[in-house]
Amino acid sequence: MNAPLFRSRVTYEWFIEEVDIGSEDVNDFIHFSTAADAVAHFRQQPPEGCRFELVLARDRGNEADSLIDRQWAYVGDDGQLPKEFGGGAKVPAAYHRALAKAVAALAPPPHFFY
Numbered sequence: 001m002n003a004p005l006f007r008s009r010v011t012y013e014w015f016i017e018e019v020d021i022g023s024e025d026v027n028d029f030i031h032f033s034t035a036a037d038a039v040a041h042f043r044q045q046p047p048e049g050c051r052f053e054l055v056l057a058r059d060r061g062n063e064a065d066s067l068i069d070r071q072w073a074y075v076g077d078d079g080q081l082p083k084e085f086g087g088g089a090k091v092p093a094a095y096h097r098a099l100a101k102a103v104a105a106l107a108p109p110p111h112f113f114y
Contacts, residue, residue, distance in 0.1 A: 008060050017052065038054060042054045055073065058087075075099065
């Protein structure tokens with residue numbers, strides 16, 4: 001069997017979707033290279049009439065065909081990624097860890113009462 005002429009490559013990128021609350025249309029995609037940057041932006045106040053959705057995108061492509069497949073994993077209300085992207089690919093453990101670390105880093109410090 002011959003090797004494929006162009007090897008597929010998988011990349012991951014964090015996004016914030018700015019979603020219109022009334023229409024559910026996505027107004028904007030804001031790209032981030034790290035979970036920490038995405039979480040920091042997610043915690044900001046969205047524009048009036050909008051909400052933010054925190055998303056990890058998985059792109060598979062090659063030089064000949066460019067983008068072959070794009071899958072999305074939306075962070076849930078529990079602050080965690082699902083086990084799989086919407087298209088069925090597994091979310092790598094490294095991205096679960098990166099998100100947990102980013103959320104923990106921005107959490108308020110514990111208060112101790114004496």
